[in-house]
Amino acid sequence: AQSVTQPDIHITVSEGASLELRCNYSYGATPYLFWYVQSPGQGLQLLLKYFSGDTLVQGIKGFEAEFKRSQSSFNLRKPSVHWSDAAEYFCAVGAVDSGGYQKVTFGIGTKLQVIP
């Protein structure tokens, strides 16, 4: 079974500073990897995804993530954080089972605080 570890529960950055949120996964084959963002009182919105190909993926809102197979990591980055980026970020790993159904496992999330 797949699993996801987000080692940082809470991160605080200054507006304009760079950001990196860590994510490590466990899965036997090449996984599908996702980053979702959840603003207070809202559902999850997909930021970006990795299925195959280029290991550096671009997402919405200026975010990017890099898949590193050797480190089992899929860290999320943004060069300059805006106050509106304050939210909770979830890394997720997906796999298609023998029946052809997608199974997604979420990490516990990293809460991002942005200070002026």
Added chain:
Amino acid sequence: EAGVAQSPRYKIIEKRQSVAFWCNPISGHATLYWYQQILGQGPKLLIQFQNNGVVDDSQLPKDRFSAERLKGVDSTLKIQPAKLEDSAVYLCASSLDPGSNIQYFGAGTRLSVL
């Protein structure tokens, strides 16, 4: 394109009462998911439907939770009787087909059990 609709947004009940949540997925999406998100945790899958059939309900506490998707469109999740530990946000998501790698989430229903 309308997103995933959920209602109510908030619900407060006392333990041992019953409660129901409703979800209307994106039009044309065959696969529907219900997740439970306890405070401080990531979403946990409760049940997955493909059209009106259950694909996976291995994590659903069947002694108190039930869900249906009778016409393969909207869905209802019920808890009866509720326990304190059921306090959580219940998220509904849908995807175009079972192998689709992208799920679209509703805003969720926040349940408080007192």
